[in-house]
Amino acid sequence: xxxxxxxxxxxxxAEEKESGSRMITLTSNEGKAFVVTEASARQSATIRSMVxxxxxxxxxxxxxxxxxxxxxxxxxxxxxxxxxxxxxxxxRAALAKFDKDFIAELDADKAFLYDVTMAANYLxxxxxxxxxxxxxxxxxxxxxxxxxxxxxxIEYDLTAQDEEEIKEExxxx
Amino acid sequence: xxxxxxxxxxxxxxxFVRSDAASIVRCAATxxxxxxxxxxxxxxxxxxxxxxxASLLLGVSYRLRTDLNTFVGVTSSSSPLRFNASLLESFxxxxxxxxxLVLKQRxxxxxxxxxxxxxxxxxxxxxxYSFNLCVCSIFTGGGDVTTFLPPMDPAMHVNMESHKNIYxxxxxxxxxxxxxxxxxxAIVGRAVHWLGVASDYWQDGAYGVRVVALDADTAAARTIDxxxxxxxxxxxxxxxxxxxxxxxxxxxxxxxxxxxxAEREVISVWTLEEAAAAERWSRQVVIARVAIDRxxxxxxxxxxxxxxxxxxxxxxxLMRIVNVGLVQLDVATKKAIVVRDSGAGKxxxxxxxxxxxxxxxxxxxxxxxxxxxxxxxxxxxxxxxAEERQDAATPLVAGLSVAAAAMGSRYMLQAWQAFRTRAAxxxxxxxxxxxxxxxxxxxxxxxxxxxxxxxxxxKIKEAHKRVMVANHPDxxxxxxxxxxxxxxxxxxxxxGKSGSMF
Numbered sequence: 001x002x003x004x005x006x007x008x009x010x011x012x013x014a015e016e017k018e019s020g021s022r023m024i025t026l027t028s029n030e031g032k033a034f035v036v037t038e039a040s041a042r043q044s045a046t047i048r049s050m051v052x053x054x055x056x057x058x059x060x061x062x063x064x065x066x067x068x069x070x071x072x073x074x075x076x077x078x079x080x081x082x083x084x085x086x087x088x089x090x091x092r093a094a095l096a097k098f099d100k101d102f103i104a105e106l107d108a109d110k111a112f113l114y115d116v117t118m119a120a121n122y123l124x125x126x127x128x129x130x131x132x133x134x135x136x137x138x139x140x141x142x143x144x145x146x147x148x149x150x151x152x153x154i155e156y157d158l159t160a161q162d163e164e165e166i167k168e169e170x171x172x173x
Numbered sequence: 174x175x176x177x178x179x180x181x182x183x184x185x186x187x188x189f190v191r192s193d194a195a196s197i198v199r200c201a202a203t204x205x206x207x208x209x210x211x212x213x214x215x216x217x218x219x220x221x222x223x224x225x226x227a228s229l230l231l232g233v234s235y236r237l238r239t240d241l242n243t244f245v246g247v248t249s250s251s252s253p254l255r256f257n258a259s260l261l262e263s264f265x266x267x268x269x270x271x272x273x274l275v276l277k278q279r280x281x282x283x284x285x286x287x288x289x290x291x292x293x294x295x296x297x298x299x300x301x302y303s304f305n306l307c308v309c310s311i312f313t314g315g316g317d318v319t320t321f322l323p324p325m326d327p328a329m330h331v332n333m334e335s336h337k338n339i340y341x342x343x344x345x346x347x348x349x350x351x352x353x354x355x356x357x358x359a360i361v362g363r364a365v366h367w368l369g370v371a372s373d374y375w376q377d378g379a380y381g382v383r384v385v386a387l388d389a390d391t392a393a394a395r396t397i398d399x400x401x402x403x404x405x406x407x408x409x410x411x412x413x414x415x416x417x418x419x420x421x422x423x424x425x426x427x428x429x430x431x432x433x434x435a436e437r438e439v440i441s442v443w444t445l446e447e448a449a450a451a452e453r454w455s456r457q458v459v460i461a462r463v464a465i466d467r468x469x470x471x472x473x474x475x476x477x478x479x480x481x482x483x484x485x486x487x488x489x490x491l492m493r494i495v496n497v498g499l500v501q502l503d504v505a506t507k508k509a510i511v512v513r514d515s516g517a518g519k520x521x522x523x524x525x526x527x528x529x530x531x532x533x534x535x536x537x538x539x540x541x542x543x544x545x546x547x548x549x550x551x552x553x554x555x556x557x558x559a560e561e562r563q564d565a566a567t568p569l570v571a572g573l574s575v576a577a578a579a580m581g582s583r584y585m586l587q588a589w590q591a592f593r594t595r596a597a598x599x600x601x602x603x604x605x606x607x608x609x610x611x612x613x614x615x616x617x618x619x620x621x622x623x624x625x626x627x628x629x630x631x632k633i634k635e636a637h638k639r640v641m642v643a644n645h646p647d648x649x650x651x652x653x654x655x656x657x658x659x660x661x662x663x664x665x666x667x668x669g670k671s672g673s674m675f
Contacts, residue, residue, distance in 0.1 A: 026319075030320075066513060067504075080309055113418055114179075117180065117184060118180065118181075118184065121184050121187075125434050130191075133184070133187045133188045134191045135191035136188045137189070137190075137191035137196070138192075139186045140188070140192060140196050140198050140200070142190060142196070143196070143199065144199060145200070145202040145203045148196075148200055148203050149203050149204070152178040152179065152185060152203075154203050154204045155204060155209065156204060157204050158201075158202075158204065158205055158208070159204050159205070159667050162205060162208065169629070
């Protein structure tokens with residue numbers, strides 16, 4: 001729902017009256033405010049624990065590790081999963097379809113996918129994290145160690161002894 | 174976080190855990206810190222716990238050091254497993270899944286002192302000429318290091334008096350012989366299943382055949398009755414020998430136990446449904462035997478079936494049918510392919526002989542079989558032909574399940590080869606219906622041998638030889654038919670008296 005600060009806040013106000021649920025403000029590292037329903041925010045274990053502790057609900061949550069673009073995408077996921085029921089087969093199928101489209105979109109931009117993964121990790125959004133990591137895991141399937149290193153920007157620091165051990169394990173590694 | 178393509182190690186590990194075993198092995202070769210963490214037991218335990226994708230398991234690989242003449246774990250330096258590699262010198266792997274490994278003693282003569290050998294979480298009894306099986310749990314961790322085996326004497330009687338803690342009283346009362354020597358164990362969940370025959374089988378409607386399930390964690394065994402009426406449908410399953418018409422297999426990715434039965438007229442698959450109250454077998458007819466063995470149509474003489482293995486991933490049953498050959502049956506599509514004609518030389522010697530069959534397994538496991546490399550690989554998955562090709566590129570790749578699966582896929586490859594190269598002519602023959610006449614006539618004799626009534630003598634001899642080979646009692650044919658064939662030959666060649674002993 002919320003994509004821009006001003007318009008989002010206005011929309012959120014309207015929705016708050018309707019739904020009666022609390023609204024929670026999340027602030028990206030660029031200072032942009034995102035207003036989401038509590039149900040959405042509760043998708044994140046980090047925010048859930050803060051809300052339950054009764055902390056700074058009014059002041060909003062600053063998220064210094066997440067930029068606006070990523071946060072918008074994460075909130076899109078949370079809205080879908082936080083506000084929709086998944087009791088019937090149809091509803092579950094709809095959510096699964098959403099997940100599929102969501103990840104297909106992300107898959108196109110690797111750097112952004114990593115950002116979303118990091119954000120999901122930081123915010124402890126179990127479903128999203130599983131979704132993105134699984135997607136990345138699929139992409140490294142069948143790749144050589146060299147390709148994996150490039151894909152994740154891993155520095156090569158194996159000693160001669162390690163290499164010996166790896167060779168011992170598998171000559172094709 | 175600004176756009177950056179580097180992920181911290183713990184996130185990377187989360188990714189690796191969700192990847193397949195082959196990728197994990199390669200990931201372990203990327204950098205030191207990741208390598209250390211991947212090889213750490215914690216990751217392996219997470220795999221076992223089925224976090225993320227349950228079908229993934231890191232494999233363990235052992236290698237025979239020719240210089241030391243012992244097996245050494247390839248990754249043993251960094252990840253100690255509760256498995257003694259020296260076991261591989263005298264035991265061979267039969268089945269494995271989820272870190273449970275079933276080993277069978279290779280050499281029957283285990284210069285035994287009758288004492289119990291305990292080592293590294295397993296124990297086995299040394300007995301002379303015993304048939305020893307051993308279940309190993311190779312993962313470390315609280316309480317799951319249990320291992321056991323029922324020591325057995327040559328006659329396959331389990332010495333259960335000394336294992337009262339393992340076998341339930343009901344089982345002790347029945348004194349089952351178990352497991353049947355040629356039955357492959359099936360691992361479902363944390364339990365290993367065998368087929369067993371009670372020694373008082375004649376008192377029992379189902380001929381005393383039972384499934385014996387041993388829970389590896391609690392070391393407690395229980396029996397599961399075969400589906401009611403299942404054995405009655407089989408052709409004379411009255412002793413352990415004909416148990417080759419039954420085969421246990423793990424299905425649904427190791428979640429369910431299946432029983433493949435060669436019934437009189439169909440090959441059926443039963444699956445054990447774990448209902449809340451009681452277990453229930455559900456039956457699924459896979460294929461009518463007429464569809465496989467067309468030659469039975471006229472005479473309704475069904476040939477003996479020997480199950481050779483079950484390829485779980487490919488869903489194929491591999492079986493030998495006397496006078497038909499090696500048949501590969503796809504359970505899902507119900508398609509049967511004769512992989513190898515029984516006429517094609519003495520191929521059965523290769524797979525029926527126990528030692529040979531196991532070495533072909535190892536062959537299939539390693540893909541190309543380097544001389545000094547033997548592997549015990551544990552995992553949930555098993556090779557399909559396509560995967561086997563992949564695995565040839567990365568032999569360490571874990572996730573090959575041992576015996577049955579490997580055999581299945583190996584023969585499937587061969588099957589495909591044979592199927593591709595053989596002539597496109599269908600195996601449809603026409604047969605003369607009806608039984609034998611009371612007194613053989615020249616016409617009937619000619620029909621039996623498949624020659625004209627006035628054929629040349631060498632034609633008759635040749636035909637006699639061909640039909641005799643196909644029906645020879647030594648290879649499972651019928652004596653009655655063999656005598657009829659001889660009689661037909663004598664009749665056509667006009668010598669000897671034509672009276673039949675029947």
